[in-house]
Amino acid sequence: MQENLMKVQRIEHGTVVDHILPGMAFDVLRVLRMSNDRSMSILINSHSRKGGKKDILKIEDVELSAQEASRVALISPQATINIIVGGKVVRKFNAEAPKVVRGVLTCSNPNCISNQNEPVTTEFRLGPDDGHRYVCSYCERDIVDLAKRIR
Amino acid sequence: MQENLMKVQRIEHGTVVDHILPGMAFDVLRVLRMSNDRSMSILINSHSRKGGKKDILKIEDVELSAQEASRVALISPQATINIIVGGKVVRKFNAEAPKVVRGVLTCSNPNCISNQNEPVTTEFRLGPDDGHRYVCSYCERDIVDLAKRIR
Numbered sequence: 001m002q003e004n005l006m007k008v009q010r011i012e013h014g015t016v017v018d019h020i021l022p023g024m025a026f027d028v029l030r031v032l033r034m035s036n037d038r039s040m041s042i043l044i045n046s047h048s049r050k051g052g053k054k055d056i057l058k059i060e061d062v063e064l065s066a067q068e069a070s071r072v073a074l075i076s077p078q079a080t081i082n083i084i085v086g087g088k089v090v091r092k093f094n095a096e097a098p099k100v101v102r103g104v105l106t107c108s109n110p111n112c113i114s115n116q117n118e119p120v121t122t123e124f125r126l127g128p129d130d131g132h133r134y135v136c137s138y139c140e141r142d143i144v145d146l147a148k149r150i151r
Numbered sequence: 152m153q154e155n156l157m158k159v160q161r162i163e164h165g166t167v168v169d170h171i172l173p174g175m176a177f178d179v180l181r182v183l184r185m186s187n188d189r190s191m192s193i194l195i196n197s198h199s200r201k202g203g204k205k206d207i208l209k210i211e212d213v214e215l216s217a218q219e220a221s222r223v224a225l226i227s228p229q230a231t232i233n234i235i236v237g238g239k240v241v242r243k244f245n246a247e248a249p250k251v252v253r254g255v256l257t258c259s260n261p262n263c264i265s266n267q268n269e270p271v272t273t274e275f276r277l278g279p280d281d282g283h284r285y286v287c288s289y290c291e292r293d294i295v296d297l298a299k300r301i302r
Contacts, residue, residue, distance in 0.1 A: 026177075026187065037196065039198070041195070043193075044187060044189065045188065045191065
């Protein structure tokens with residue numbers, strides 16, 4: 001009986017986002033603005049073959065664009081995107097963290113002009129170092145917890 | 152390659168919540184106040200063998216109590232709970248909708264005493280008919296969209 005309950009249907013067409021940071025799959029869904037009328041499988045804190053844990057997201061009948069993939073990379077930079085057509089992986093790529101992010105994140109600085117009800121679209125730049133750090137273009141404040149700053 | 156990506160590990164110990172109303176698994180996680188450091192699999196809009204769609208939730212190393220199961224039934228009354236120990240289903244039961252719910256739901260009536268910052272715990276009764284309807288014990292207002300009224 002358990003086998004039936006557990007089986008995950010083979011995906012024929014869609015996207016598998018693998019190597020999501022453990023516990024971040026819900027945030028990935030949020031940045032993708034994925035509606036819950038899609039068929040999806042979400043694995044949270046799955047044991048990785050290489051040891052450690054990861055989340056996996058499988059979305060049926062959706063092929064993520066490069067732009068959507070970069071949104072994933074925003075909060076989970078090491079994620080890999082697998083596009084599946086006819087039951088086969090036809091394209092696999094690493095999500096690339098966007099250099100500039102407009103309108104997705106909010107600044108944590110209450111005095112930033114982007115928080116003053118002005119007609120200003122938020123903008124953040126990827127920092128020059130390797131720390132996957134985003135800096136507000138208006139007030140230069142770093143974002144500390146990216147997932148919490150998603151609009 | 153896809154097979155590796157897709158495989159869902161057989162659960163050795165934990166709970167499978169099956170037959171969740173399609174699209175409601177996230178709300179079930181919310182009422183269970185399940186933290187995202189658990190290993191979980193969530194299937195959204197999975198095709199049911201009987202036709203139609205359902206959500207399935209698999210939580211490792213957690214055995215839901217009857218009280219927790221009744222919270223599931225609150226928003227997804229036809230869900231079934233499977234407790235798994237040593238890789239086998241040792242107990243299977245239907246979640247039973249609670250007759251009285253205290254402190255979980257909020258009333259949609261802004262004039263209800265439970266919305267007046269008074270030291271009052273919200274309380275709802277299951278209606279006598281078969282409509283899975285909850286009524287506020289203070290102001291007698293029906294809850295229209297249960298999932299939205301969860302605190």
